[in-house]
Amino acid sequence: MANVEVANVGKSFAGRPVLSQLDLAIDAGELICLLGPSGCGKTTLLRIIAGFIAPDAGRVRVGGADVTDMAASARRMGMVFQAYSLFPNMTALENVRFGPRVAGVAKAEQTTRARSLLDMVGLSEHEHKYAHQLSGGQQQRVALARALAVQPQVLLLDEPLSALDAKVRVQLREEIQRIQRETGVTTILVTHDQEEALSIADRVAVMHQGRLLQVDRPAAIYREPADGFVARFIGSGAVLSGVTEGAAVRAGGRLLPASAAGAHPAGRAVDLFLRPEHVRIAPMAEAGPDAVIGEIRGTVFLGAQTRVHMVLADGASLWADLPSVQAEGLTIGVRVVARWDEAAPRVLPTTG
Amino acid sequence: MTRMGVGGWLTLSFGAVFFMVPLVMTLAFSLWEGGDRYGFEAYHLLLASPQLPEAFLLSVELALSTIAALLLLLVPGMIFMNIYAPGLRPAFEFVATLPFVIPAIALVAGLTSLFSGPEWLIGTPFYLVIPYFFLALPFVYRALDVGLRAIDLTVLTEAGQSLGASLPQIIFLVIVPSLRTALVGSALLTLAVVIGEFTFANVLLFRTFAVFMNQVGRHEAQGAAALSVAAFLLTWAAMLAVLLAGRGKTKSPGDA
Numbered sequence: 001m002a003n004v005e006v007a008n009v010g011k012s013f014a015g016r017p018v019l020s021q022l023d024l025a026i027d028a029g030e031l032i033c034l035l036g037p038s039g040c041g042k043t044t045l046l047r048i049i050a051g052f053i054a055p056d057a058g059r060v061r062v063g064g065a066d067v068t069d070m071a072a073s074a075r076r077m078g079m080v081f082q083a084y085s086l087f088p089n090m091t092a093l094e095n096v097r098f099g100p101r102v103a104g105v106a107k108a109e110q111t112t113r114a115r116s117l118l119d120m121v122g123l124s125e126h127e128h129k130y131a132h133q134l135s136g137g138q139q140q141r142v143a144l145a146r147a148l149a150v151q152p153q154v155l156l157l158d159e160p161l162s163a164l165d166a167k168v169r170v171q172l173r174e175e176i177q178r179i180q181r182e183t184g185v186t187t188i189l190v191t192h193d194q195e196e197a198l199s200i201a202d203r204v205a206v207m208h209q210g211r212l213l214q215v216d217r218p219a220a221i222y223r224e225p226a227d228g229f230v231a232r233f234i235g236s237g238a239v240l241s242g243v244t245e246g247a248a249v250r251a252g253g254r255l256l257p258a259s260a261a262g263a264h265p266a267g268r269a270v271d272l273f274l275r276p277e278h279v280r281i282a283p284m285a286e287a288g289p290d291a292v293i294g295e296i297r298g299t300v301f302l303g304a305q306t307r308v309h310m311v312l313a314d315g316a317s318l319w320a321d322l323p324s325v326q327a328e329g330l331t332i333g334v335r336v337v338a339r340w341d342e343a344a345p346r347v348l349p350t351t352g
Numbered sequence: 353m354t355r356m357g358v359g360g361w362l363t364l365s366f367g368a369v370f371f372m373v374p375l376v377m378t379l380a381f382s383l384w385e386g387g388d389r390y391g392f393e394a395y396h397l398l399l400a401s402p403q404l405p406e407a408f409l410l411s412v413e414l415a416l417s418t419i420a421a422l423l424l425l426l427v428p429g430m431i432f433m434n435i436y437a438p439g440l441r442p443a444f445e446f447v448a449t450l451p452f453v454i455p456a457i458a459l460v461a462g463l464t465s466l467f468s469g470p471e472w473l474i475g476t477p478f479y480l481v482i483p484y485f486f487l488a489l490p491f492v493y494r495a496l497d498v499g500l501r502a503i504d505l506t507v508l509t510e511a512g513q514s515l516g517a518s519l520p521q522i523i524f525l526v527i528v529p530s531l532r533t534a535l536v537g538s539a540l541l542t543l544a545v546v547i548g549e550f551t552f553a554n555v556l557l558f559r560t561f562a563v564f565m566n567q568v569g570r571h572e573a574q575g576a577a578a579l580s581v582a583a584f585l586l587t588w589a590a591m592l593a594v595l596l597a598g599r600g601k602t603k604s605p606g607d608a
């Protein structure tokens with residue numbers, strides 16, 4: 001297992017920068033997810049690491065060795081692609097055996113290795129099937145086994161699950177996590193599905209417009225977004241713009257409690273981020289002088305919980321997740337008091 | 353399978369009649385021995401002719417050489433174009449369509465004006481491989497193009513590279529076997545084109561199968577009809593043999 005170091009990497013296509021001065025250090029044995037909106041450069045970064053694209057600037061090091069100028073076929077990186085990529089002229093077993101075969105591994109050893117990997121991905125019974133006889137999920141499992149068969153230094157996965165339906169996707173991402181733990185191979189998974197990234201990654205790297213905004217554990221990314229983009233991109237919730245005033249933010253002529261505001265100089269333009277699970281609703285009878293009052297605009301039933309949409313006096317939106325039994329009594333147009341723990345909101349300086 | 357409606361059966365029957373009638377008529381004519389007598393006379397005469405095996409063998413040899421020349425040039429060429437220079441596709445398309453728009457007789461005229469050169473080239477019937485190459489080019493190009501479009505060449509190549517394979521290994525172990533159906537198709541089309549080609553061989557005075565058939569036809573019509581039927585059955589058997597042989601071990605995505 002090897003660590004990966006991306007240092008100061010830049011890449012432009014036709015004069016348009018796609019990656020700029022990007023640094024990323026990945027520990028040996030780590031499962032890291034590159035997460036970002038479409039077109040932010042995730043695939044480009046992954047293909048630079050794989051050796052399919054040469055960066056305009058910067059270096060890529062694997063296990064301390066500089067591989068920037070090394071051919072893709074010499075890098076020993078297993079790759080699983082978004083598009084189905086099994087060799088159509090070979091069975092599942094022959095596909096998995098391909099890497100060891102071209103590396104000159106003895107035939108018996110090729111087969112043993114391929115069988116045990118097919119077993120690991122749960123496809124022992126399908127070893128004689130061709131790609132067109134396998135489902136999408138099964139094809140990606142074979143592709144994973146095939147990538148692992150070369151005993152890669154690094155495993156690269158470019159949205160391997162995006163073509164699969166929701167249920168298979170959840171099942172397979174858990175399997176990827178299990179296999180990654182079992183093999184201990186350093187893994188980079190590209191995705192634009194935040195749930196996927198947050199649920200399986202050791203660390204998540206959030207990308208936007210060719211830059212890394214934050215690289216951290218999933219819980220930290222969710223609870224302490226370092227940046228307004230990350231806060232908006234990850235999870236859901238309200239964004240209220242205002243200025244700091246002690247341990248609160250003044251927005252729309254009202255003081256919104258937020259102890260984090262105290263960390264900023266008074267009068268600073270900030271955005272206050274509030275997750276729906278932190279907001280509670282109380283009847284108007286409990287409204288005090290400083291109460292934040294909202295009018296209910298709609299509810300979305302999510303199963304155990306119901307998400308309630310409120311609009312404040314200045315037109316800003318706020319969401320609250322309530323147990324569904326409790327939300328049943330709410331009707332649209334009713335005015336309620338919104339409350340939250342003052343430690344809950346995240347306060348970040350306004351950008352742009 | 354969904355059931356075929358009346359319209360489907362009608363279309364199918366019409367197609368069958370359309371293709372079968374000329375064949376059946378040719379067969380009947382080849383068996384006709386004047387009056388109301390029918391028999392295998394024409395076939396006996398044909399088999400007795402010493403030139404038949406010679407002419408047929410020459411045509412088959414020409415076909416095989418043409419197939420080899422076309423595939424050796426086009427398969428690697430088209431793979432590289434698709435991976436490294438997809439921008440050249442229009443140029444390839446243009447060149448591959450040219451033989452369709454240039455009439456055969458113009459090609460012959462051009463070729464005969466160049467009909468001077470080293471004896472080893474122009475002295476043998478294999479000189480015909482040059483015009484046949486161009487005649488069959490559009491068909492082979494089309495067949496290979498369809499085959500290449502059916503597989504994601506870039507992804508397969510990159511997958512192979514990430515597994516440590518060199519480009520030649522990827523081409524011979526992955527791409528060419530995946531193109532099996534297209535390769536068989538190209539070979540059969542070339543075979544059909546070369547076996548049936550008359551103009552070039554006749555003008556350049558080589559005695560190929562088609563030229564032989566024409567000569568027979570001039571003296572006895574029944575003989576020519578018998579030859580057509582025999583040629584049809586032979587070609588058909590050859591195609592069947594190739595298809596059956598190819599079905600063995602590997603499967604292409606097209607097969608179910």
Ligand SMILES: Nc1ncnc2c1ncn2[C@@H]1O[C@H](COP(=O)(O)OP(=O)(O)OP(=O)(O)O)[C@@H](O)[C@H]1O
Nearest residue numbers: 013014018036037038039040041042043044045192
């Ligand atoms: N070969 C190329 N030539 C020109 N532009 C390119 C090329 N490859 C990528 N780009 C551009 O670079 C940008 C980043 O592309 P990239 O594929 O890395 O995005 P991504 O984050 O993987 O997006 P997605 O989630 O949609 O896959 C895009 O704007 C894309 O149009």
Ligand SMILES: [Mg+2]
Nearest residue numbers: 042043044159
């Ligand atoms: Mg991508």
